[in-house]
Amino acid sequence: MVTINNLEVKYGQQIALSIKSPITFETGDRIGIIGSNGAGKTTLVKSILGLTNYNGRIQTNLKPEQMSAHMQENNYVDTMAIKYIIEAILNTKIKSNKVLQELISFFNFENCLNKKFSALSGGQKQRLTIILVLIQDTPLVFFDEVTSGLDFETRQQLMNKITQWYENKEATICIVSHYYEELEKLASKVLILDNGEVVDFGTKEQLFQKYCGKSTITIENNKRNEELSKNLPKIIAPEHLIALSCLNENKELEIVKVLIEQNINFKRSNNDIEIMSINAKARFNGELKGGISNEYKAI
Template sequence: MITINNLEVKYGEQVALQVKTPITFEEGDRIGIIGSNGAGKSTLVKAILGLINYKGNIRTKLKLTEISAHLQENNYPSTMAVKYVIEGILGIKIKNNHQLNDLISFFDFENCLNKKFSELSGGQKQRLTIILVLMQNNQLVFFDEVTSGLDFETRQNLMNKIIQWYDDKKSTICIVSHYYEELDQLANKILILDKGKVVDFGYKETLFEKYCGKAIITIENNIQNEKLAEKFKKILSPEHLIAIPCYTKEMELEIANRLINKNVNFKRSNNDIEIMSINAKANYDGGNKNECEVV
């Protein structure tokens, strides 16, 4: 669907993004794009959309009309009521489309239809773009921090709606998010960016096994647990946790039994995106400055 190769984006003299090894988004992919602030996530999205200048190759047969995006900032005409903006972009009448009316109701947007875009709050502007993106049902869709600033319940409802909406569609979805649980819900592939470089890209399961083993067991990081975990290999994790990788079922059972016998609470996971990404970035920084092989 789209292949990116030898891509470079500069802001002035500063290199904001480099993609040396080709990465390809296939039809039907659900791609989570992760990285800290300044990693190049939004820059990548804007380059693909043709909103910023770049060097290199972005190859696709898609027309711009077949791509839609929720960006962190979206602007629309402010001289007319929002309902006319919606109807003009979608080419349909609101009153005649049940699906559109259902979305407007779901996002509690009825009272915004007669307002001008400039009169909407930040959250209402965000909802307008989401409605437009969903209704276009395009082949390639970007959601850039679509749940940023929302409370937990609202984030969950929105993610469930997005998942449900695209469940039976072949659209390729790319979601930029700091919320790892959202990526776990939606994504089947993960693109890890750090300081403008591609750390790794591939299926969630493949990347997890590459950096964490078959599973990990996490326990609270305290002096007692640190002593208990001394005999086991540990990988990087958030400061409040100790993460122990399990490369075989036997190893996992040995660790679990030791913790159970010591009455220590633990969590077992085979898909922790946060810990996987921490170790992927550490591996990348730790020696090989060439981009990791894309899996």
């Protein structure tokens, strides 16, 4: 569907994005694009959409009108009711458009139609733009920080709705988010960016096994757990956690047995994107060498 090769985007003299090896988005992919601020996530989306200048090649059989996007900033006129904004943008009438009616109902948006944009909550504003994106029914869709700034419950509701809407649909979805739990539910592939460069790209399963092992066990980072886990295989984790890597089922059972015997609360995962991306970036930046980690190899 889309192949990116030898791509470079500059803002002035600064390289904002550099993709040297080919990356291909296939039909039906659910791609999570992650990275810290300034990593090049939005620049990548704008490049594919043709909204920014770049050097290199983006090959696609799609026409511009076959791509749609929900960008970070979306503002609308505040002098008319939302229903008229929707009808003006889409050049259709809600009463005569069954798909639009279905979307409005699906997102529980009926009570917002007579309001002005400024009267909508953050979640309602996002729902408005999502409806305008989804009704285009394009083969390639981008969601750029669609739930940024929203509370946890609203984020969950929106992501569940998007996931449900695209269930059994062949559209390729690219979602930029810094909420890892959202990507764990939606994404089948992950593209990790760091300082404008590609750290890695692949399926969640491939990348997790590559950087974390078969599974991870996480426990609270405190003195007792630090002492208890000093001879166990650790990988890099957020500061408040200790992450233990399990290369196989026997190692996992071994670690779990120790934690249960010591009455330690733990969480087991085989798709923790946050820990996977932390370790991927560490290896990419030369902080780790060889296998999953030097610490692991020493066990």
